[in-house]
Amino acid sequence: MNFFNRTVRLLAFAALTLGFVAHAADSARAIIAKAALAEPPAQRIETITSLLGSGDESIAGLLAAWKEDALFVYTAPDGSKIPVQLFGDKDDQDSQTATRVDSGKPILSSAGKSLRLVASELTAVEHTSALRRAMKAVLDLLDLSTPDLKKRISAIQTLGFAQDAEKLAALQARQKIESVPSAQLALREAIALIELKDASPEVKLASLKELAALHTIGSADALKAALADAEAANHPSLAAAARLALNAVDSHLTTVNFFGTLFRGLSLGSILLVVALGLAITFGLMGVINMAHGEMIAVGAYTTYVVQNIFGTGLALSPFGFSFHIPGMNTGGWLYESYFIFALPLSFLSAALVGIAMERTVIQWLYRRPLESLLATWGVSLFLQQFFRRVFGSNNVQVSSPSYLSDNWTFHDIIFGWNRVFVIGFAGLIVLGVWLVLTRTSLGLLIRAVMQNRNMAACMGVRTERVNMLTFGLGSGLAGLAGAFLSQIGNVGPSLGQSYIVDCFMTVVVGGVGNLPGTVVSAFGIGLADQSLQQILLNPVLGKITVLVAIILFLQWRPAGIFVTKSRSLEG
Amino acid sequence: MSAPTTRRIEFIAVAVIATLLIVVFPLLNSAGVISNFTLNLWGKYLCYALLAISVDLLWGYTGLLSLGQALFFSLGGYMLGMHLMRMIGDLGQYHKPIPDFLIFLGWTELPTFWKPFSSFPFAAAMVILLPGLVALVFGFLAFRSRIKGVYFSILTQALTYGGSLMFFRNDMLMGGNNGFTDYKFLLGADVRDASTQRALFIATAVTLVLVYLGCSWLSRTKLGLIQRAIRDGENRVLFSGYAAAGFKLFIFVLAALIASVGGALYVPQVGIINPSEMTPDKSLEAVVWVAVGGRGTLVGPVVGAIVVNALKSWATRAYPDLWLFFLGGMFVIVVLFLPGGIVSIPDRIKMWWARRADANAATSAPVAP
Amino acid sequence: MTTDQEKTNLILTVEGVTKTFDGFKAITNLNFYLDRGELRTVIGPNGAGKSTFFDLITGRTKPDTGKIEFGWDTDLTALNEYEINRLGIGRKFQTPSVYSEHSVWENLLLSLKGPRGVFSTLFHRTSTEQCDRIDELLTLIRLDAKRDWLAGQLAHGEKQWLEIGMLLAQDPQVLLVDEPAAGMTDDETHRTGELLLSLAGKHSIVVVEHDMAFVKQIARDGKVTVLHQGTVLCEGKFDDVQADTRVREVYLGRGQHGTR
């Protein structure tokens, strides 16, 4: 019975496709115009149905207008009937511009002016429920043929997940002409999913094999249902095939999760890396962890926010009760989107300046008292946080990603956000840059000299004060850059720095003092461990705690990575 | 001044202050001279003083800047808080025999680990045992691998951070974000009653005096000498044959216990405990008290805790937005310009005076014929 | 190689020890044997590895290869600093390391022989014998008048004396003394020499020194070991060593100008 049904439908569809091919010369508009005029109405259905499988963009609008009684038949002075649509503002006589359905162009009067008609004086083209059903069928399949690949694939998937046997024919027809491989895959999946509902066990079995071969993540639910059905129907071979397919999907899912985790871990690691690099440099130099380093991240992120607003409509701030307005440039399009390119160097600069100011006012007096400077920098951190709150408000501010960072690639179901890819790539560049600065420039030489032996360097005539200042600026600037990245991935708020700083400290501790390669390894190690534990434990908090415990245990095993013992004087 | 005289002066001062706190203030309160609010506020300050002493014992005396003291303080608070929650009985909003937040999370029966907390002695023992155990395990691992200086600070900060993350979770069954509040009874007395609060104040004052005397004794023992030797030159201590790790562990656990007892006394007086008390920032705040008061002394932390918190009570009401600026600024200024804290001011004035006198003598001498 | 008789007479055995710092060989295949009651002088140019040699014995650094034994059966490489110290190996550092925030008296008290556990120090009461011993040491190191001074306030030479006093307070079997004469007057240097000579016999002593007059004073008939580039260049009586051409080349030839 069902099989018979299917054959009939297939045949009907074949006929229709042939019909469609016959009409190929006519545009979709012309067909709809023809349908609007068709007599008797039964023929309308047939004509509309002939649009099945067409991807023309005008169809959706016209059919919607038809259903809303906004498609009219205008009888021209010469008696010919023209289907029209009315557009534009109504004037005082309620008239609007009339557009021909078949061409989409305004009707021109003999004087060459566009014709204006009044809706209430025209008769709307009728539609019956059977016709509306036919229209829906056309609309359903419309997206199957749209030239927009993403839209097409998502339409195919929607049809597949619905598992509606009626849509099978359309999908199969599309399969014949589809040329893009990813859409082909989606079609195979959708067809297999629909066939999974087929009554015949052979068809089911074949579709299960197909699904096992495709092992798409989306098919898991349908497969589970099929497995349950097969078990209920006591059909062992089907159940086995379903299990096989499910296993294939599961193992694929594991792979996808694995690589997804790897990717997220890498991007988190990259951010940690950029922040921790700055921390490692300042730490290596002055032997103290700058507790306000996290606030340097926030300085960078807020700078990005300010730059974005200046490119946009401007920024109203009301710090300490004064309110002032930074006018915007009201740019749009690509110029607006390029704000991020400008924000990157500016966030580096602003954080570097804040860092230098901090070094001059507070830290330079505390070089030999690491614990005290830890405390003083915490004071600065409190100060800055409150400052952000007063200037930018205590809530998160909105930083929108430019379009070139907000999309993603999907590769074998693994989603690669462009923002994260960008962060990874840029972190690589920064590491390279820092390495070059430290090894190839005279500043780098001085920094390393001071790091190794402050007194000796001072004796050799190195102006350690300047080196301190610049190093501190460099370290803080790196944190600022990280802040600009973070603004693309997470929220920007006054306590932004606080949420990353503990991880950064850990990175530096595990990596070892002033040991840049160590910092790189530990940043990625911690980033990956964090993300994979979150994945495994399904709980971000437990994941974090496990990482902390792991770090403490790690230090049991390799405390030596941290301590540099100097030979002659006892207390290094 | 010789050592015995300073000790006698110290003893008299402690005796006077102890009488004031333990006897005079509560009497004035029951006579209505000191308001319940003020007494309660001071009770809170004294709990903070205990926390500050625990910070100073590590930082000022042993050179270990622990940012984990807020964790131990809150753990103590939570342990007693659990007992207080059990004492609410069925007087909660849901009128069920288990704490409201558990009902809210869909529990109908008390989780097993909550059961023994109905007993006060058990809860009191846990105030000592749990933070002590945490400190023992963490300290053992940290000191064994010779983690010191800023590394120790960072790791204890991470420990506190991890603890607060855990307590923020609802599945921890410790009240999540909101923690524990709305206590009703402690040892059969109504917690909100003025006389109960007065008793708690006295208990806190007695504890503080005992802890003060204990620490003061400790600092005079040979262990106290080694403690300060570790601060000034840990490696040298090793080469004198002392296992520095064992000494540090002892002090770390002791400081955790002091903080924890402070927390346990704090909770019934303040009426609430939640994970925001457990953050690394709270530890750092306690470090500010010690820095402001004067580290490496026992009076310093007490003075600092009281002065800074009194200032905070006033400033958060008068200038709520500026308080954090103030706290941050105060920290920077004390560290930069007054490393000895408030208690070092008299000495500084004396030194300044002496130097001025010297300078005067020096400048006037050549002029004389 | 060694007979049982010799074994029991050995107090320190260092055999085939190598130590590398980041690829730099500070100690290479070092062999060193110290007899009970011996007073040994070790000399060598700057950077020869003398202090590193002490570091290896006292557990400050661990050797890459080789064995270091105390007596003839205690493996020192498996122990850490305080365990080695408790066995009875005391050390005076090259740069004086005293507890600068403690008084001279407290410095000596902390070094005094006795139980070193946490609880035994917590309940420790200083006995009259211990006070007497400290007084004795204070007289010996001539810091009697400064017993209540903070050690950090002492002059460099006084700190050296204090550290020697701390070493004696431990009453160790083996004394490792790194450049005791640095910062002392000639008179004091001489007195240090006398002191070390008086201790020999009861204690086993290794002295590292650059000051040749001092070395000559304490070496007498005892052995002198010359370290060069982390290994033993030669070993023998002071006069023999001084006559050795290799030694003259690497050390004494230069040393005549470099040191007194």
Ligand SMILES: Nc1ncnc2c1ncn2[C@@H]1O[C@H](COP(=O)(O)OP(=O)(O)OP(=O)(O)O)[C@@H](O)[C@H]1O
């Ligand atoms: N912890 C260490 N890391 C790296 N190199 C070290 C370390 N300790 C010692 N060295 C190196 O090993 C070599 C030997 O140093 P050592 O201090 O033992 O020499 P020394 O013989 O005591 O010299 P001096 O007479 O100047 O005291 C030196 O080149 C020194 O730089």
Ligand SMILES: [Mg+2]
């Ligand atoms: Mg040396």
